[in-house]
Amino acid sequence: MTLLYGDDFFVSPDATVAIVPRPPQWDFPEHYHDFWEIVLVENGSGIHVFNDQPHMLCSGTVCFVRADDHHLFESVDRLNMINVLYRAPNGFRFLQNIAPFLPGERQVHWQVNHAALQQAKQLIHTLDALSGDLSSENIAASEGQFLQLLIVLRQGCFQAHSDGNREQRLQDLLRWLQHNFSDNVDWLTLADQFQLPLRTLHRQLKQQTGMTPQRYLNRLRLLEARKQLKQSDKTITEIAHACGFSDSNHFSTQFRREFSHSPKMLRQGYPDLL
Ligand code: RM4
Ligand code: NI
Numbered sequence: 001m002t003l004l005y006g007d008d009f010f011v012s013p014d015a016t017v018a019i020v021p022r023p024p025q026w027d028f029p030e031h032y033h034d035f036w037e038i039v040l041v042e043n044g045s046g047i048h049v050f051n052d053q054p055h056m057l058c059s060g061t062v063c064f065v066r067a068d069d070h071h072l073f074e075s076v077d078r079l080n081m082i083n084v085l086y087r088a089p090n091g092f093r094f095l096q097n098i099a100p101f102l103p104g105e106r107q108v109h110w111q112v113n114h115a116a117l118q119q120a121k122q123l124i125h126t127l128d129a130l131s132g133d134l135s136s137e138n139i140a141a142s143e144g145q146f147l148q149l150l151i152v153l154r155q156g157c158f159q160a161h162s163d164g165n166r167e168q169r170l171q172d173l174l175r176w177l178q179h180n181f182s183d184n185v186d187w188l189t190l191a192d193q194f195q196l197p198l199r200t201l202h203r204q205l206k207q208q209t210g211m212t213p214q215r216y217l218n219r220l221r222l223l224e225a226r227k228q229l230k231q232s233d234k235t236i237t238e239i240a241h242a243c244g245f246s247d248s249n250h251f252s253t254q255f256r257r258e259f260s261h262s263p264k265m266l267r268q269g270y271p272d273l274l
Contacts, residue, residue, distance in 0.1 A: 001070060006035040009085055011131055016092050016139060017146050019128040020083040030072040038084040038153075039063040040120060046076035048109075055109050057081075060117050062110040062153055064103050082124055086146065093136075095143045101150035111193075113180050116156020123149045169194045170204045181220040182244035187213055221245065222258045229266050236263045 010018045020037075024044060039048075041061040048055045048063060050071045055063075057079065065071060067088065073079065089098050103110065112120070123145050130142040173194045177185075191198040202213060209216045225243040228234060234242070240251035240263075256262045261270050 002029065002031040004031050004033045004035075006033070006085065006087065009035070010087075012134055014093075014134050014139065015131060016087055017127060017131070017142050018085040019124055019131060020085060022079075022081045022083060025073055025076060025079045025081045027076055028073045030070055032070045033065070033067050035085050035087055036067055036089070037065045037086070038149075039065060040082045040084065040117070040124070042080040042082065042117070042121070044076065044078035044080050046079040047074050048072075049074065050108065060112045060114065062112055062157065064108045064110075069108075082121075084124060084127070084146070084149065092143050092146075094140050095147055098147065098150060101147075101154055110153065110157040112153055112156040113183055116152050119152045119156070120149055123152065166196060166200065166204070169196055170201070170208065173201070174205070174208070177217060177220060181217055181224070182242060184244075185217055217244075218254055219258065222255055225251070225255065225263070226259065226266070229263055236267065239263070 006018075007013075009020055010016075018035075023042075025046070030049070039062065041057045041059060043059045044057075046057045048057050048061075048071060050063065050065075051069055055061075057073075063071075086092070089102065092098075127142055127145045127149070130138050130145065173190065173196065176190075176194075187201065188198055191201045194201070196204075205211075205213045205216060211219065221243045225239050225245075228239045228242065229236070232239070236252070237248040240248040243251075245251035245254070252262050252264070259266075
């Protein structure tokens with residue numbers, strides 16, 4: 001099996017982080033490394049065979065690869081990825097302890113939401129720009145960005161506990177909704193992701209929350225919108241969009257139905273609302 005060497009990817013022995021874009025990643029034979037890498041999938045699909053276990057890749061999949069893990073990519077279809085290489089968790093100049101931000105033994109594949117993916121791409125862009133000059137300041141800055149990247153991925157990630165029972169999976173799904181309600185939610189995809197039959201998802205969610213899934217999702221969105229209407233200066237349209245409503249008229253109607261007054265009334269200081 002091929003061993004890949006950091007020397008071929010890091011710009012110099014002093015560099016502690018390297019960005020290796022793969023637009024696209026072609027089928028790539030099994031290999032391991034003398035460095036660690038974070039694989040981030042922008043879009044496209046493919047199969048990642050990681051330590052002999054196949055995993056489907058899609059937009060937002062992140063994989064944390066350690067030096068001795070072996071992996072390969074196959075059946076790829078327009079798979080655009082970025083590899084963020086680092087020497088080892090203890091191989092930085094300034095960062096001391098990143099272990100709390102890395103996944104545990106078992107869950108090396110994460111799925112991050114859209115916003116996190118965009119933020120991660122931005123950070124990687126900066127990391128890339130910093131990699132040319134190896135002054136101490138630059139290395140420190142790039143390690144700072146790297147840490148930021150780990151935080152963004154962790155906060156934007158949802159780890160599917162496929163080994164849990166149905167009840168736990170529903171709990172996971174509810175937790176996922178709490179964090180990702182502003183995403184475009186497709187119930188069938190979500191049901192698949194949490195390995196729940198769609199009908200079970202419906203029935204159990206209703207049992208737990210007293211609402212249909214869509215109503216529950218709307219409620220989460222509206223509560224957040226109400227908070228933002230009270231606490232921020234953003235326009236009603238901006239808030240509608242930020243909370244997952246594509247149309248602000250529709251948002252206002254829903255809002256009125258839920259709280260018996262419109263977003264505008266709340267903004268205008270409708271008695272006792274502010
Ligand atoms: C390859 C592939 C490997 C990675 C190297 C740097 O194209 O993505 O996983 O280790 O690039
Ligand atoms: Ni690799």
